[in-house]
Amino acid sequence: MSDPIRLRFAPSPTGQLHVGGARTALFNWAYARRHGGTFILRIEDTDPERSTREYERAILEGLAWLGIQWDEGPDVGGPYAPYRQSERIDRHRKAAASLLAAGHAYRCFCTPERLDRLREEQAQRKEKPAYDGLCRKIDAAESAARGARGEPHVVRFRVPAGETAFVDHVRGKVVFDNKEVEDWVMVRTDGNPTYNFVVVCDDVDMRVTHVFRGEEHLVNTPKQVLLYQAMGQRVPEFGHLPLMLGTDHKKLSKRTGDTALQDYREKGFPAEAVLNFLCLQGWALDGKTEVFGVEELLAKFDIRDVNKAGAVFDIAKFLWLSGEYIRRDSLDRVADMCAPYVVRAGLMTEDDLSTRRDWYRSVVAGEKERIRTYAELPERIAYLFADDTALRYDEVAEKNARKHADRAATLRAYLEWLRPRLVKDADPHALGEAGRAWIAERGLKPPQLLQPLRCALTGQAGGPDVYEIMGWLGPERSLRRIELAIERLA
RNA sequence: GGCCCCAUCGUCUAGCCAGGCCUAGGACACCAGGUUUUCAUCCUGGCGACAGGGGUUCAAAUCCCCUUGGGGUCACCA
Numbered sequence: 340m341s342d343p344i345r346l347r348f349a350p351s352p353t354g355q356l357h358v359g360g361a362r363t364a365l366f367n368w369a370y371a372r373r374h375g376g377t378f379i380l381r382i383e384d385t386d387p388e389r390s391t392r393e394y395e396r397a398i399l400e401g402l403a404w405l406g407i408q409w410d411e412g413p414d415v416g417g418p419y420a421p422y423r424q425s426e427r428i429d430r431h432r433k434a435a436a437s438l439l440a441a442g443h444a445y446r447c448f449c450t451p452e453r454l455d456r457l458r459e460e461q462a463q464r465k466e467k468p469a470y471d472g473l474c475r476k477i478d479a480a481e482s483a484a485r486g487a488r489g490e491p492h493v494v495r496f497r498v499p500a501g502e503t504a505f506v507d508h509v510r511g512k513v514v515f516d517n518k519e520v521e522d523w524v525m526v527r528t529d530g531n532p533t534y535n536f537v538v539v540c541d542d543v544d545m546r547v548t549h550v551f552r553g554e555e556h557l558v559n560t561p562k563q564v565l566l567y568q569a570m571g572q573r574v575p576e577f578g579h580l581p582l583m584l585g586t587d588h589k590k591l592s593k594r595t596g597d598t599a600l601q602d603y604r605e606k607g608f609p610a611e612a613v614l615n616f617l618c619l620q621g622w623a624l625d626g627k628t629e630v631f632g633v634e635e636l637l638a639k640f641d642i643r644d645v646n647k648a649g650a651v652f653d654i655a656k657f658l659w660l661s662g663e664y665i666r667r668d669s670l671d672r673v674a675d676m677c678a679p680y681v682v683r684a685g686l687m688t689e690d691d692l693s694t695r696r697d698w699y700r701s702v703v704a705g706e707k708e709r710i711r712t713y714a715e716l717p718e719r720i721a722y723l724f725a726d727d728t729a730l731r732y733d734e735v736a737e738k739n740a741r742k743h744a745d746r747a748a749t750l751r752a753y754l755e756w757l758r759p760r761l762v763k764d765a766d767p768h769a770l771g772e773a774g775r776a777w778i779a780e781r782g783l784k785p786p787q788l789l790q791p792l793r794c795a796l797t798g799q800a801g802g803p804d805v806y807e808i809m810g811w812l813g814p815e816r817s818l819r820r821i822e823l824a825i826e827r828l829a
Numbered sequence: 830g831g832c833c834c835c836a837u838c839g840u841c842u843a844g845c846c847a848g849g850c851c852u853a854g855g856a857c858a859c860c861a862g863g864u865u866u867u868c869a870u871c872c873u874g875g876c877g878a879c880a881g882g883g884g885u886u887c888a889a890a891u892c893c894c895c896u897u898g899g900g901g902u903c904a905c906c907a
Contacts, residue, residue: 518832
Protein backbone atom coordinates (compact mmCIF):
# COMPACT_ATOMS: atom_id res chain seq x y z
CA MET A 340 0.00 0.00 0.00
CA SER A 341 2.98 2.29 0.37
CA ASP A 342 4.36 2.02 -3.13
CA PRO A 343 5.86 5.30 -4.27
CA ILE A 344 3.36 7.36 -6.18
CA ARG A 345 3.98 7.34 -9.92
CA LEU A 346 1.88 8.94 -12.62
CA ARG A 347 2.32 9.23 -16.31
CA PHE A 348 1.10 11.11 -19.31
CA ALA A 349 1.17 8.93 -22.39
CA PRO A 350 0.41 10.86 -25.56
CA SER A 351 0.39 9.38 -28.99
CA PRO A 352 2.64 11.32 -31.40
CA THR A 353 0.14 11.24 -34.21
CA GLY A 354 -0.69 14.93 -34.15
CA GLN A 355 -0.34 18.18 -32.30
CA LEU A 356 -0.79 18.12 -28.54
CA HIS A 357 -4.49 18.63 -27.91
CA VAL A 358 -5.49 21.12 -25.22
CA GLY A 359 -7.43 18.32 -23.54
CA GLY A 360 -4.25 16.26 -23.50
CA ALA A 361 -2.37 19.20 -22.08
CA ARG A 362 -4.87 19.46 -19.26
CA THR A 363 -4.59 15.73 -18.61
CA ALA A 364 -0.82 16.09 -18.40
CA LEU A 365 -1.21 19.08 -16.13
CA PHE A 366 -3.47 17.28 -13.67
CA ASN A 367 -1.26 14.20 -13.62
CA TRP A 368 1.79 16.35 -13.02
CA ALA A 369 0.07 18.42 -10.36
CA TYR A 370 -1.06 15.30 -8.52
CA ALA A 371 2.42 13.83 -8.65
CA ARG A 372 4.02 17.02 -7.36
CA ARG A 373 1.39 17.55 -4.70
CA HIS A 374 1.83 14.05 -3.34
CA GLY A 375 5.56 13.77 -3.65
CA GLY A 376 5.32 11.36 -6.54
CA THR A 377 7.07 10.92 -9.85
CA PHE A 378 5.73 12.15 -13.16
CA ILE A 379 6.56 10.11 -16.24
CA LEU A 380 6.22 11.00 -19.89
CA ARG A 381 5.77 8.02 -22.17
CA ILE A 382 5.29 8.17 -25.90
CA GLU A 383 2.68 5.80 -27.29
CA ASP A 384 3.97 5.37 -30.79
CA THR A 385 2.60 1.91 -31.48
CA ASP A 386 0.92 3.11 -34.65
CA PRO A 387 3.91 3.41 -36.99
CA GLU A 388 1.70 4.68 -39.79
CA ARG A 389 0.73 7.86 -38.01
CA SER A 390 3.44 8.41 -35.42
CA THR A 391 6.29 10.80 -36.16
CA ARG A 392 9.29 12.15 -34.32
CA GLU A 393 8.19 15.64 -35.33
CA TYR A 394 4.98 15.33 -33.37
CA GLU A 395 6.83 13.77 -30.47
CA ARG A 396 9.16 16.75 -30.36
CA ALA A 397 6.23 19.16 -30.62
CA ILE A 398 4.48 17.47 -27.70
CA LEU A 399 7.55 17.67 -25.48
CA GLU A 400 8.03 21.29 -26.43
CA GLY A 401 4.42 22.14 -25.74
CA LEU A 402 4.50 20.60 -22.28
CA ALA A 403 7.77 22.33 -21.47
CA TRP A 404 6.30 25.62 -22.66
CA LEU A 405 3.46 25.21 -20.19
CA GLY A 406 6.01 24.68 -17.46
CA ILE A 407 5.32 20.99 -16.91
CA GLN A 408 8.44 19.02 -16.05
CA TRP A 409 8.66 15.26 -16.25
CA ASP A 410 11.01 13.21 -14.10
CA GLU A 411 11.31 10.35 -16.55
CA GLY A 412 10.78 10.38 -20.27
CA PRO A 413 12.20 9.65 -23.70
CA ASP A 414 14.54 12.62 -23.60
CA VAL A 415 15.68 12.47 -19.98
CA GLY A 416 15.62 8.71 -19.53
CA GLY A 417 14.94 7.08 -16.18
CA PRO A 418 15.06 3.79 -14.32
CA TYR A 419 12.39 2.17 -16.47
CA ALA A 420 13.68 3.20 -19.88
CA PRO A 421 12.93 3.11 -22.72
CA TYR A 422 10.00 5.52 -22.61
CA ARG A 423 8.91 5.04 -26.17
CA GLN A 424 6.45 2.20 -26.56
CA SER A 425 7.81 1.11 -29.90
CA GLU A 426 11.11 0.37 -28.16
CA ARG A 427 9.48 -1.88 -25.59
CA ILE A 428 8.12 -4.35 -28.10
CA ASP A 429 10.19 -7.30 -26.84
CA ARG A 430 8.75 -6.93 -23.42
CA HIS A 431 5.22 -6.79 -24.88
CA ARG A 432 5.84 -9.96 -26.90
CA LYS A 433 7.02 -11.79 -23.79
CA ALA A 434 4.01 -10.66 -21.83
CA ALA A 435 1.70 -11.80 -24.63
CA ALA A 436 3.40 -15.20 -24.77
CA SER A 437 3.01 -15.80 -21.07
CA LEU A 438 -0.62 -14.74 -21.13
CA LEU A 439 -1.13 -17.17 -23.99
CA ALA A 440 0.65 -19.94 -22.11
CA ALA A 441 -1.42 -19.31 -19.02
CA GLY A 442 -4.64 -19.51 -21.00
CA HIS A 443 -5.63 -15.89 -20.38
CA ALA A 444 -5.34 -15.29 -24.08
CA TYR A 445 -5.89 -17.40 -27.17
CA ARG A 446 -5.03 -17.41 -30.85
CA CYS A 447 -7.86 -16.41 -33.14
CA PHE A 448 -7.61 -17.59 -36.72
CA CYS A 449 -10.78 -15.94 -37.91
CA THR A 450 -10.36 -14.12 -41.20
CA PRO A 451 -11.23 -10.46 -41.60
CA GLU A 452 -13.95 -11.62 -43.98
CA ARG A 453 -15.58 -13.77 -41.34
CA LEU A 454 -15.38 -10.95 -38.84
CA ASP A 455 -17.00 -8.54 -41.28
CA ARG A 456 -19.76 -11.02 -41.99
CA LEU A 457 -20.26 -11.60 -38.28
CA ARG A 458 -20.59 -7.88 -37.64
CA GLU A 459 -23.05 -7.50 -40.48
CA GLU A 460 -25.24 -10.30 -39.16
CA GLN A 461 -25.11 -8.86 -35.68
CA ALA A 462 -26.08 -5.48 -37.03
CA GLN A 463 -29.04 -7.01 -38.84
CA ARG A 464 -30.19 -8.75 -35.72
CA LYS A 465 -29.66 -5.44 -33.88
CA GLU A 466 -27.15 -7.08 -31.59
CA LYS A 467 -24.03 -5.40 -30.31
CA PRO A 468 -21.10 -6.04 -32.61
CA ALA A 469 -18.62 -8.23 -30.79
CA TYR A 470 -16.42 -11.23 -31.39
CA ASP A 471 -18.39 -14.44 -30.88
CA GLY A 472 -15.55 -16.43 -29.33
CA LEU A 473 -15.36 -19.08 -32.03
CA CYS A 474 -11.61 -19.64 -31.63
CA ARG A 475 -11.87 -19.90 -27.85
CA LYS A 476 -12.81 -23.52 -28.35
CA ILE A 477 -9.67 -24.54 -30.25
CA ASP A 478 -7.60 -26.68 -27.91
CA ALA A 479 -4.18 -25.58 -26.84
CA ALA A 480 -2.20 -28.19 -28.78
CA GLU A 481 -3.98 -27.50 -32.05
CA SER A 482 -3.70 -23.75 -31.52
CA ALA A 483 0.02 -24.00 -30.87
CA ALA A 484 0.51 -26.23 -33.92
CA ARG A 485 -1.39 -23.89 -36.21
CA GLY A 486 0.53 -20.97 -34.78
CA ALA A 487 3.84 -22.74 -35.31
CA ARG A 488 2.84 -23.53 -38.88
CA GLY A 489 2.58 -19.81 -39.47
CA GLU A 490 -1.16 -19.64 -39.93
CA PRO A 491 -2.20 -15.97 -39.69
CA HIS A 492 -3.85 -15.14 -36.40
CA VAL A 493 -4.38 -12.48 -33.78
CA VAL A 494 -4.19 -13.00 -30.04
CA ARG A 495 -7.33 -12.24 -28.10
CA PHE A 496 -7.79 -11.74 -24.41
CA ARG A 497 -10.07 -14.33 -22.84
CA VAL A 498 -12.59 -12.24 -20.90
CA PRO A 499 -13.88 -14.26 -17.95
CA ALA A 500 -17.52 -14.36 -16.82
CA GLY A 501 -18.63 -12.09 -14.04
CA GLU A 502 -18.30 -8.38 -13.59
CA THR A 503 -15.49 -5.92 -13.25
CA ALA A 504 -15.56 -3.11 -10.76
CA PHE A 505 -13.07 -0.41 -10.01
CA VAL A 506 -12.95 2.78 -8.03
CA ASP A 507 -12.59 5.93 -10.03
CA HIS A 508 -11.36 8.91 -8.05
CA VAL A 509 -13.49 11.29 -10.05
CA ARG A 510 -16.63 9.23 -10.37
CA GLY A 511 -16.73 6.78 -7.52
CA LYS A 512 -17.39 3.08 -8.01
CA VAL A 513 -17.91 1.93 -11.59
CA VAL A 514 -19.13 -1.56 -12.52
CA PHE A 515 -19.20 -3.28 -15.90
CA ASP A 516 -20.75 -6.61 -16.73
CA ASN A 517 -18.06 -8.67 -18.43
CA LYS A 518 -20.66 -9.69 -21.02
CA GLU A 519 -20.24 -6.17 -22.34
CA VAL A 520 -16.54 -6.65 -22.79
CA GLU A 521 -15.62 -8.64 -25.86
CA ASP A 522 -12.56 -10.81 -26.33
CA TRP A 523 -10.50 -7.93 -27.60
CA VAL A 524 -7.40 -8.18 -29.74
CA MET A 525 -4.12 -7.97 -27.83
CA VAL A 526 -1.75 -8.78 -30.68
CA ARG A 527 -2.44 -8.07 -34.32
CA THR A 528 -1.85 -10.44 -37.23
CA ASP A 529 1.42 -8.66 -37.95
CA GLY A 530 2.60 -9.37 -34.43
CA ASN A 531 2.24 -5.82 -33.17
CA PRO A 532 0.45 -5.37 -29.86
CA THR A 533 -2.55 -3.08 -29.51
CA TYR A 534 -3.03 -0.09 -27.27
CA ASN A 535 -5.06 -1.66 -24.49
CA PHE A 536 -2.42 -4.32 -24.11
CA VAL A 537 0.76 -2.26 -24.22
CA VAL A 538 -0.61 0.45 -22.01
CA VAL A 539 -1.08 -2.06 -19.22
CA CYS A 540 2.26 -3.77 -19.83
CA ASP A 541 4.06 -0.48 -19.66
CA ASP A 542 2.14 0.82 -16.69
CA VAL A 543 2.98 -2.37 -14.85
CA ASP A 544 6.63 -2.22 -15.83
CA MET A 545 6.90 1.43 -14.95
CA ARG A 546 5.21 0.88 -11.60
CA VAL A 547 2.49 3.38 -12.39
CA THR A 548 0.18 3.73 -9.39
CA HIS A 549 -2.37 6.28 -10.66
CA VAL A 550 -3.91 6.51 -14.09
CA PHE A 551 -5.68 9.80 -14.77
CA ARG A 552 -6.90 10.22 -18.31
CA GLY A 553 -9.81 11.52 -20.35
CA GLU A 554 -13.30 10.15 -19.90
CA GLU A 555 -13.25 8.63 -23.36
CA HIS A 556 -11.06 5.93 -21.84
CA LEU A 557 -13.60 4.93 -19.22
CA VAL A 558 -14.93 2.08 -21.34
CA ASN A 559 -11.41 0.74 -21.87
CA THR A 560 -10.87 0.44 -18.17
CA PRO A 561 -12.60 -2.91 -17.57
CA LYS A 562 -10.48 -4.48 -20.30
CA GLN A 563 -7.39 -3.16 -18.63
CA VAL A 564 -8.44 -4.09 -15.11
CA LEU A 565 -9.09 -7.63 -16.28
CA LEU A 566 -5.65 -7.69 -17.85
CA TYR A 567 -3.95 -6.54 -14.65
CA GLN A 568 -5.75 -9.31 -12.82
CA ALA A 569 -4.75 -11.92 -15.39
CA MET A 570 -1.14 -10.78 -15.11
CA GLY A 571 -1.36 -11.05 -11.36
CA GLN A 572 -0.55 -7.38 -10.97
CA ARG A 573 -1.94 -4.77 -8.67
CA VAL A 574 -4.58 -2.62 -10.33
CA PRO A 575 -3.71 1.07 -10.21
CA GLU A 576 -6.00 3.83 -9.05
CA PHE A 577 -8.03 5.41 -11.81
CA GLY A 578 -9.46 8.84 -12.42
CA HIS A 579 -11.33 9.75 -15.56
CA LEU A 580 -11.28 13.44 -16.29
CA PRO A 581 -14.33 15.16 -17.75
CA LEU A 582 -14.10 15.93 -21.42
CA MET A 583 -13.40 19.37 -22.74
CA LEU A 584 -16.33 20.31 -24.94
CA GLY A 585 -16.78 22.62 -27.90
CA THR A 586 -19.57 25.18 -28.08
CA ASP A 587 -21.71 22.41 -29.60
CA HIS A 588 -21.27 20.56 -26.29
CA LYS A 589 -19.51 17.72 -28.07
CA LYS A 590 -15.94 16.57 -27.62
CA LEU A 591 -13.75 19.53 -28.53
CA SER A 592 -12.96 19.35 -32.21
CA LYS A 593 -11.57 21.59 -34.89
CA ARG A 594 -15.11 22.23 -36.01
CA THR A 595 -15.77 24.64 -33.16
CA GLY A 596 -12.34 26.11 -32.53
CA ASP A 597 -8.65 25.52 -32.16
CA THR A 598 -7.81 22.26 -30.44
CA ALA A 599 -4.03 22.27 -30.45
CA LEU A 600 -2.06 23.79 -27.61
CA GLN A 601 0.26 25.14 -30.28
CA ASP A 602 -2.59 27.17 -31.81
CA TYR A 603 -2.97 29.14 -28.62
CA ARG A 604 0.75 29.55 -28.25
CA GLU A 605 0.94 30.97 -31.75
CA LYS A 606 -2.02 33.21 -31.12
CA GLY A 607 -0.04 34.85 -28.37
CA PHE A 608 -1.65 33.58 -25.21
CA PRO A 609 0.83 33.72 -22.32
CA ALA A 610 1.78 30.23 -21.15
CA GLU A 611 0.76 31.04 -17.58
CA ALA A 612 -2.69 32.09 -18.81
CA VAL A 613 -3.09 28.85 -20.72
CA LEU A 614 -2.10 26.82 -17.69
CA ASN A 615 -4.45 28.82 -15.51
CA PHE A 616 -7.32 28.42 -17.95
CA LEU A 617 -6.76 24.70 -18.35
CA CYS A 618 -6.99 24.32 -14.59
CA LEU A 619 -10.37 26.03 -14.65
CA GLN A 620 -11.75 23.39 -17.00
CA GLY A 621 -13.04 20.88 -14.52
CA TRP A 622 -11.39 22.18 -11.39
CA ALA A 623 -11.50 25.26 -9.17
CA LEU A 624 -8.97 26.49 -6.68
CA ASP A 625 -11.47 27.69 -4.10
CA GLY A 626 -14.55 28.70 -6.04
CA LYS A 627 -13.62 32.38 -5.87
CA THR A 628 -10.11 32.84 -7.18
CA GLU A 629 -9.95 32.79 -10.94
CA VAL A 630 -6.43 34.00 -11.52
CA PHE A 631 -3.81 31.78 -9.97
CA GLY A 632 -0.56 30.16 -10.89
CA VAL A 633 1.29 26.94 -10.69
CA GLU A 634 2.16 27.31 -7.02
CA GLU A 635 -1.45 27.49 -5.93
CA LEU A 636 -2.28 24.58 -8.20
CA LEU A 637 0.47 22.41 -6.77
CA ALA A 638 -0.50 23.35 -3.23
CA LYS A 639 -4.19 22.58 -3.62
CA PHE A 640 -4.79 20.13 -6.45
CA ASP A 641 -6.62 16.93 -5.67
CA ILE A 642 -8.15 14.52 -8.14
CA ARG A 643 -11.17 14.19 -5.89
CA ASP A 644 -12.08 17.83 -6.48
CA VAL A 645 -12.26 17.40 -10.22
CA ASN A 646 -15.70 17.84 -11.73
CA LYS A 647 -17.57 14.95 -13.27
CA ALA A 648 -19.39 16.91 -15.96
CA GLY A 649 -17.79 18.01 -19.21
CA ALA A 650 -16.61 21.60 -19.52
CA VAL A 651 -17.47 23.79 -22.47
CA PHE A 652 -14.40 25.63 -23.67
CA ASP A 653 -15.24 29.34 -23.43
CA ILE A 654 -12.89 31.35 -25.60
CA ALA A 655 -14.26 34.66 -24.29
CA LYS A 656 -13.21 33.82 -20.76
CA PHE A 657 -9.90 32.52 -22.02
CA LEU A 658 -9.22 35.83 -23.77
CA TRP A 659 -10.18 37.76 -20.65
CA LEU A 660 -7.78 35.68 -18.58
CA SER A 661 -5.04 36.13 -21.13
CA GLY A 662 -5.51 39.91 -21.03
CA GLU A 663 -5.43 39.76 -17.27
CA TYR A 664 -1.96 38.18 -17.39
CA ILE A 665 -0.70 40.70 -19.92
CA ARG A 666 -1.95 43.62 -17.82
CA ARG A 667 -0.27 42.23 -14.72
CA ASP A 668 3.00 41.46 -16.46
CA SER A 669 5.94 43.84 -16.70
CA LEU A 670 6.27 46.20 -19.63
CA ASP A 671 9.58 44.72 -20.72
CA ARG A 672 8.27 41.20 -20.75
CA VAL A 673 5.18 42.13 -22.73
CA ALA A 674 7.30 44.13 -25.15
CA ASP A 675 9.59 41.15 -25.65
CA MET A 676 6.75 38.69 -26.09
CA CYS A 677 5.00 40.91 -28.63
CA ALA A 678 8.17 41.61 -30.61
CA PRO A 679 8.05 38.50 -32.83
CA TYR A 680 4.49 39.34 -33.86
CA VAL A 681 5.48 42.90 -34.72
CA VAL A 682 8.33 41.60 -36.83
CA ARG A 683 6.18 38.98 -38.51
CA ALA A 684 3.60 41.63 -39.38
CA GLY A 685 6.35 43.51 -41.16
CA LEU A 686 6.00 46.56 -38.93
CA MET A 687 9.52 46.58 -37.55
CA THR A 688 12.68 44.57 -38.07
CA GLU A 689 14.82 43.04 -35.35
CA ASP A 690 17.20 45.92 -35.88
CA ASP A 691 14.44 48.51 -35.50
CA LEU A 692 13.47 46.88 -32.26
CA SER A 693 16.88 47.32 -30.77
CA THR A 694 17.71 50.74 -32.18
CA ARG A 695 14.29 52.14 -31.30
CA ARG A 696 13.82 50.18 -28.11
CA ASP A 697 12.58 53.15 -26.05
CA TRP A 698 10.12 54.17 -28.71
CA TYR A 699 8.80 50.60 -29.00
CA ARG A 700 8.51 50.25 -25.21
CA SER A 701 6.53 53.46 -25.06
CA VAL A 702 4.13 52.23 -27.73
CA VAL A 703 3.66 48.91 -25.96
CA ALA A 704 3.02 50.75 -22.71
CA GLY A 705 0.26 52.62 -24.51
CA GLU A 706 -1.45 49.41 -25.62
CA LYS A 707 -0.66 47.02 -22.80
CA GLU A 708 -4.03 47.30 -21.13
CA ARG A 709 -5.88 46.95 -24.41
CA ILE A 710 -4.41 43.76 -25.84
CA ARG A 711 -5.53 40.34 -24.70
CA THR A 712 -2.92 38.33 -26.58
CA TYR A 713 0.55 39.22 -27.80
CA ALA A 714 -0.65 38.76 -31.35
CA GLU A 715 -3.16 41.57 -30.99
CA LEU A 716 -0.50 44.26 -30.77
CA PRO A 717 0.49 44.61 -34.45
CA GLU A 718 -3.02 45.29 -35.69
CA ARG A 719 -3.48 47.90 -32.98
CA ILE A 720 -0.32 49.83 -33.79
CA ALA A 721 -0.21 49.34 -37.55
CA TYR A 722 -1.44 52.92 -38.08
CA LEU A 723 1.90 54.20 -36.77
CA PHE A 724 3.65 52.54 -39.69
CA ALA A 725 1.11 53.35 -42.38
CA ASP A 726 1.79 55.71 -45.24
CA ASP A 727 0.40 59.09 -44.13
CA THR A 728 -1.49 59.54 -47.38
CA ALA A 729 -2.94 56.05 -47.28
CA LEU A 730 -4.08 55.94 -43.67
CA ARG A 731 -7.28 53.97 -43.49
CA TYR A 732 -10.11 55.61 -41.54
CA ASP A 733 -12.11 53.18 -39.51
CA GLU A 734 -15.84 53.56 -40.07
CA VAL A 735 -16.62 54.44 -36.47
CA ALA A 736 -13.63 56.78 -36.20
CA GLU A 737 -14.74 58.70 -39.26
CA LYS A 738 -18.31 58.86 -38.06
CA ASN A 739 -17.14 60.25 -34.73
CA ALA A 740 -15.08 62.88 -36.52
CA ARG A 741 -17.86 63.89 -38.92
CA LYS A 742 -20.30 64.32 -36.04
CA HIS A 743 -18.77 67.75 -35.52
CA ALA A 744 -19.90 70.26 -38.18
CA ASP A 745 -16.94 72.56 -37.67
CA ARG A 746 -14.41 69.72 -37.74
CA ALA A 747 -12.33 71.04 -40.64
CA ALA A 748 -12.20 74.58 -39.28
CA THR A 749 -11.31 73.35 -35.81
CA LEU A 750 -8.54 71.13 -37.15
CA ARG A 751 -7.23 73.97 -39.32
CA ALA A 752 -7.13 76.39 -36.40
CA TYR A 753 -5.53 73.80 -34.15
CA LEU A 754 -3.01 72.94 -36.81
CA GLU A 755 -1.86 76.56 -37.06
CA TRP A 756 -1.59 76.79 -33.31
CA LEU A 757 0.18 73.44 -33.10
CA ARG A 758 2.70 73.94 -35.90
CA PRO A 759 5.22 76.03 -33.92
CA ARG A 760 4.62 74.10 -30.70
CA LEU A 761 4.89 70.53 -31.92
CA VAL A 762 8.62 70.17 -32.03
CA LYS A 763 10.83 67.15 -31.83
CA ASP A 764 10.63 65.46 -28.41
CA ALA A 765 7.86 67.78 -27.26
CA ASP A 766 6.50 66.64 -23.92
CA PRO A 767 3.08 65.00 -24.46
CA HIS A 768 1.93 66.08 -21.01
CA ALA A 769 2.71 69.74 -21.61
CA LEU A 770 1.18 69.51 -25.05
CA GLY A 771 -1.93 67.99 -23.52
CA GLU A 772 -2.18 70.75 -20.91
CA ALA A 773 -1.78 73.39 -23.57
CA GLY A 774 -4.30 71.60 -25.77
CA ARG A 775 -6.88 71.59 -23.01
CA ALA A 776 -6.36 75.29 -22.48
CA TRP A 777 -6.71 75.90 -26.22
CA ILE A 778 -10.00 74.01 -26.23
CA ALA A 779 -11.30 75.91 -23.21
CA GLU A 780 -10.34 79.31 -24.61
CA ARG A 781 -12.37 78.69 -27.71
CA GLY A 782 -15.36 77.48 -25.76
CA LEU A 783 -15.23 74.06 -27.35
CA LYS A 784 -16.11 70.71 -25.90
CA PRO A 785 -13.08 68.39 -25.87
CA PRO A 786 -14.52 65.87 -28.36
CA GLN A 787 -14.96 68.62 -30.97
CA LEU A 788 -11.22 68.74 -31.40
CA LEU A 789 -10.18 65.36 -30.14
CA GLN A 790 -12.41 63.12 -32.20
CA PRO A 791 -11.42 64.61 -35.57
CA LEU A 792 -7.83 64.78 -34.33
CA ARG A 793 -7.78 61.13 -33.33
CA CYS A 794 -9.25 60.15 -36.64
CA ALA A 795 -6.65 62.26 -38.43
CA LEU A 796 -3.73 60.72 -36.56
CA THR A 797 -4.80 57.10 -36.24
CA GLY A 798 -7.93 56.46 -38.25
CA GLN A 799 -9.11 54.52 -35.22
CA ALA A 800 -12.03 55.13 -32.90
CA GLY A 801 -10.16 54.35 -29.72
CA GLY A 802 -6.64 54.16 -28.45
CA PRO A 803 -4.08 55.83 -26.25
CA ASP A 804 -3.81 59.54 -25.51
CA VAL A 805 -3.64 61.58 -28.74
CA TYR A 806 -0.77 63.75 -27.50
CA GLU A 807 1.26 60.66 -26.80
CA ILE A 808 0.45 59.42 -30.28
CA MET A 809 1.79 62.66 -31.74
CA GLY A 810 4.96 61.98 -29.83
CA TRP A 811 5.27 58.54 -31.41
CA LEU A 812 4.50 59.85 -34.87
CA GLY A 813 6.81 62.86 -34.59
CA PRO A 814 6.05 66.46 -35.64
CA GLU A 815 6.33 66.03 -39.38
CA ARG A 816 4.02 63.07 -39.78
CA SER A 817 1.54 64.33 -37.21
CA LEU A 818 1.17 67.68 -38.95
CA ARG A 819 0.96 65.99 -42.33
CA ARG A 820 -1.81 63.68 -41.14
CA ILE A 821 -3.78 66.62 -39.77
CA GLU A 822 -3.39 68.51 -43.06
CA LEU A 823 -4.64 65.49 -44.96
CA ALA A 824 -7.57 65.06 -42.60
CA ILE A 825 -8.69 68.65 -43.12
CA GLU A 826 -9.21 67.73 -46.77
CA ARG A 827 -10.50 64.21 -46.19
CA LEU A 828 -13.02 65.20 -43.55
CA ALA A 829 -14.17 68.41 -45.23
C1' G B 830 -29.43 1.04 -30.70
C1' G B 831 -26.44 -1.70 -26.41
C1' C B 832 -23.31 -0.37 -22.48
C1' C B 833 -21.17 3.47 -19.53
C1' C B 834 -20.91 8.47 -17.67
C1' C B 835 -23.10 13.12 -16.50
C1' A B 836 -26.93 17.09 -14.92
C1' U B 837 -26.27 24.42 -10.17
C1' C B 838 -26.96 31.20 -13.97
C1' G B 839 -25.86 31.48 -21.60
C1' U B 840 -20.52 29.69 -20.17
C1' C B 841 -16.58 28.18 -16.25
C1' U B 842 -17.64 27.02 -11.34
C1' A B 843 -18.43 27.16 -5.26
C1' G B 844 -21.81 24.56 -2.27
C1' C B 845 -23.13 18.12 -2.59
C1' C B 846 -19.16 13.14 -0.13
C1' A B 847 -19.91 14.40 6.30
C1' G B 848 -28.58 17.35 4.81
C1' G B 849 -29.98 22.94 8.27
C1' C B 850 -25.02 28.51 8.08
C1' C B 851 -28.18 28.80 0.61
C1' U B 852 -34.13 34.24 0.15
C1' A B 853 -27.61 29.37 -3.75
C1' G B 854 -21.54 32.58 -3.64
C1' G B 855 -17.63 33.98 -7.33
C1' A B 856 -15.92 34.68 -12.51
C1' C B 857 -16.64 35.41 -17.98
C1' A B 858 -20.29 37.35 -21.22
C1' C B 859 -24.34 40.81 -21.47
C1' C B 860 -26.93 45.45 -19.76
C1' A B 861 -26.89 50.24 -16.95
C1' G B 862 -24.09 54.03 -14.38
C1' G B 863 -19.32 56.38 -12.72
C1' U B 864 -14.01 57.62 -14.07
C1' U B 865 -11.38 58.92 -18.94
C1' U B 866 -10.39 63.40 -24.77
C1' U B 867 -11.92 58.16 -27.24
C1' C B 868 -11.22 52.95 -26.64
C1' A B 869 -9.39 49.95 -22.93
C1' U B 870 -8.43 49.65 -17.74
C1' C B 871 -10.64 50.53 -13.04
C1' C B 872 -15.15 51.14 -9.73
C1' U B 873 -20.61 50.51 -8.71
C1' G B 874 -25.12 48.17 -9.78
C1' G B 875 -28.38 44.88 -12.70
C1' C B 876 -29.84 40.43 -15.37
C1' G B 877 -29.38 35.30 -14.56
C1' A B 878 -29.39 28.57 -12.23
C1' C B 879 -30.32 23.97 -8.19
C1' A B 880 -33.73 19.80 -15.53
C1' G B 881 -38.76 17.44 -14.05
C1' G B 882 -41.33 14.12 -10.77
C1' G B 883 -41.54 10.99 -6.66
C1' G B 884 -39.59 9.49 -2.06
C1' U B 885 -36.41 9.56 2.92
C1' U B 886 -36.26 13.50 6.76
C1' C B 887 -38.48 18.06 11.59
C1' A B 888 -35.35 19.92 7.37
C1' A B 889 -32.79 18.31 0.57
C1' A B 890 -29.15 22.00 -4.36
C1' U B 891 -27.09 18.32 -1.02
C1' C B 892 -29.30 11.21 0.23
C1' C B 893 -32.44 7.33 -2.83
C1' C B 894 -35.57 6.08 -7.19
C1' C B 895 -37.83 7.18 -11.87
C1' U B 896 -38.29 10.32 -16.12
C1' U B 897 -36.16 13.68 -19.40
C1' G B 898 -32.01 15.75 -21.50
C1' G B 899 -26.84 15.72 -22.82
C1' G B 900 -22.23 13.24 -23.62
C1' G B 901 -18.75 9.12 -24.30
C1' U B 902 -17.91 4.42 -26.46
C1' C B 903 -18.85 0.25 -29.34
C1' A B 904 -11.61 -1.25 -34.59
C1' C B 905 -6.33 -6.04 -36.02
C1' C B 906 -6.60 3.60 -33.75
C1' A B 907 -4.75 5.41 -29.58
